[in-house]
Amino acid sequence: MSTQTSQPAWRVLLGYVRPFRSVLVLGGVLSLATAAAGLALPLVVRELIEGFGSGAEISGLLLVMTLLVLTNAAIGAFGSFLLERTAESVVLAARRQLVSRLLWLRIPALDETEPGDLMSRVSADTTLLREVSTQSLVSAVTSSLTLVATVTMMALLDPVLLLVTLAALGLAQVVLGVVVPRISRAAKVAQESVGTMSAALERALGNLRTVKASTAEQRERDRLHDAALEAWRGGVQAAKWQAVAGNTAGLAIQLSFIVVLGLGGARVVSGAIDVATLVAFLLYLYYLMPPMRELAHVATQYQVGAAAVARIQEVESLPAEPDESAAATAVETTPAAVAFEQVHFRYSADLPEVHHGVTFAIPPGGMTAFVGPSGAGKTTVFSLIERFYEPESGRILIDGTDVHSWSLAELRAAIGYVEQDAPVLSGTLRDNLLFAAPRASDADLDQVLAVTRLEAMISRLPDGLDTVVGHRGVKLSGGERQRVAIARALLRRPRLLLLDEVTSQLDAVNEAALRETIAEAARTTTVLVVAHRLSTVTMADRIVVMDTGQVRAVGTHTELVAADPLYAELATTQLLANTDNGGIAAAESSMP
Numbered sequence: 001m002s003t004q005t006s007q008p009a010w011r012v013l014l015g016y017v018r019p020f021r022s023v024l025v026l027g028g029v030l031s032l033a034t035a036a037a038g039l040a041l042p043l044v045v046r047e048l049i050e051g052f053g054s055g056a057e058i059s060g061l062l063l064v065m066t067l068l069v070l071t072n073a074a075i076g077a078f079g080s081f082l083l084e085r086t087a088e089s090v091v092l093a094a095r096r097q098l099v100s101r102l103l104w105l106r107i108p109a110l111d112e113t114e115p116g117d118l119m120s121r122v123s124a125d126t127t128l129l130r131e132v133s134t135q136s137l138v139s140a141v142t143s144s145l146t147l148v149a150t151v152t153m154m155a156l157l158d159p160v161l162l163l164v165t166l167a168a169l170g171l172a173q174v175v176l177g178v179v180v181p182r183i184s185r186a187a188k189v190a191q192e193s194v195g196t197m198s199a200a201l202e203r204a205l206g207n208l209r210t211v212k213a214s215t216a217e218q219r220e221r222d223r224l225h226d227a228a229l230e231a232w233r234g235g236v237q238a239a240k241w242q243a244v245a246g247n248t249a250g251l252a253i254q255l256s257f258i259v260v261l262g263l264g265g266a267r268v269v270s271g272a273i274d275v276a277t278l279v280a281f282l283l284y285l286y287y288l289m290p291p292m293r294e295l296a297h298v299a300t301q302y303q304v305g306a307a308a309v310a311r312i313q314e315v316e317s318l319p320a321e322p323d324e325s326a327a328a329t330a331v332e333t334t335p336a337a338v339a340f341e342q343v344h345f346r347y348s349a350d351l352p353e354v355h356h357g358v359t360f361a362i363p364p365g366g367m368t369a370f371v372g373p374s375g376a377g378k379t380t381v382f383s384l385i386e387r388f389y390e391p392e393s394g395r396i397l398i399d400g401t402d403v404h405s406w407s408l409a410e411l412r413a414a415i416g417y418v419e420q421d422a423p424v425l426s427g428t429l430r431d432n433l434l435f436a437a438p439r440a441s442d443a444d445l446d447q448v449l450a451v452t453r454l455e456a457m458i459s460r461l462p463d464g465l466d467t468v469v470g471h472r473g474v475k476l477s478g479g480e481r482q483r484v485a486i487a488r489a490l491l492r493r494p495r496l497l498l499l500d501e502v503t504s505q506l507d508a509v510n511e512a513a514l515r516e517t518i519a520e521a522a523r524t525t526t527v528l529v530v531a532h533r534l535s536t537v538t539m540a541d542r543i544v545v546m547d548t549g550q551v552r553a554v555g556t557h558t559e560l561v562a563a564d565p566l567y568a569e570l571a572t573t574q575l576l577a578n579t580d581n582g583g584i585a586a587a588e589s590s591m592p
């Protein structure tokens, strides 16, 4: 993924924090108030001790002290709760923003990324914004204020000693200048490795059957271990430099102390300052330590946050489609006509052309089969109709209108698409069926189940439509998954059904059910099928034969067997012959 980010990290961080600025200020002020109240405590103690001596009534003071301690604890707890809450809100806002981007991602952008890595950006990288965007921000402000106040007091006491102190502190600045970029690099390595680990995990768990069948558990484990080790190395490296940075501040103060002691002694002897001033100056020098340490910590936290921001920004700069889902109103239900005119297309600039002037015209209604050797560009036809990709040149028309004149939401609302691996989502059968048409009625559901011949299967299940199908529908057979996917597509009453047939063999029952489903769907909608089996092809109203990115012939099965040698060869060799010959006969007899 590109490492270019459009804005500096601090500006992005401030952008995340801006909506919560008043809460953040309140949290910061309350934290400061508790610190100030803490300072008042010794004064009350002094009053108390003086009270012992004079024999005065001290119960009132004890009460004040108790109230002070309680109030302080309550304010402190509330202040830190506000800061933590704001930190969580920043993470929430960043996650929501990322998720909204990811779901509208353009398909070509997705082709170039690893889903696991994208997932780690939403889950892990956003978490790193927590500290930097609130606690560190408040610390940066309060520590800077303390620093300025202390330095002002030191300037009032003795400007010469202050100059010496600042020179020694300048050394610390030089060390930090070297160390901080190293923290940044280490943090980046650690976070990228977490992304790599998530991607490797997604690959292994998403395909655990293949991993096991290939006895590749050990190799996959090694990949994951390597990524985890890389993350550990990055983390340790960052920790090392963070330790150096943290202690550099303290060291610089201690060195300044020695220098100030020597030079200050000389100035006392020469009469430039008195001893009391030197002592006060040295005390202030120690007061500098906490804010200096805190600022060094903030600088290192900022590096970690900036590395996370860079990874989040990479996702936000990926191309996304406009969100038009609210505008999706599919009123028209009549079958649609589809045409390609001289379509040229390549998947990316560095890949060869996949479509070389694809041209065909399909009238509304009926069933059209696309056949051709593997890699001819059949599935690509569907991807272009759905506008997952854009052609380089040529036009794609639906009902004579260029698909670019439709909004994406309108276009996709008119189409039902069943991918080759017929994805079924985890959840229940009902969730799956209603996925594309959440407002479909029970009557619609029953009708679609009848069309897809799923009623018998569902009636056998103890939980019926509420049966949980497992991750990617593993609890269904391949044929059942395909028909569930078709039912889902049909439920939104598409004007055009795109069905990418599975390349694997189906059993006779599923094969016959699929054929009947297609035939019935073709009565009310235009059905395009990328066909891999003879039984589907023979029932088509027309067959489009594709080869190496071009349409070479269009006709019926009988016409093409006679007229097109490639088709004749495909029909006899490559198209999966039906196991159920009665089915073929039935299909052929139902042909127009």
Ligand SMILES: Nc1ncnc2c1ncn2[C@@H]1O[C@H](COP(=O)(O)OP(=O)(O)OP(=O)(O)O)[C@@H](O)[C@H]1O
Pocket (backbone or CB within 6 Å): 111, 347, 348, 351, 354, 372, 373, 374, 375, 376, 377, 378, 379, 380, 381, 530
């Ligand atoms: N997302 C993609 N990125 C890059 N190249 C792709 C992508 N999808 C497909 N291709 C390439 O485009 C060509 C056409 O692929 P397509 O899936 O359209 O073929 P097909 O005719 O449907 O094949 P099959 O019958 O095997 O499914 C192939 O050479 C394939 O490698």
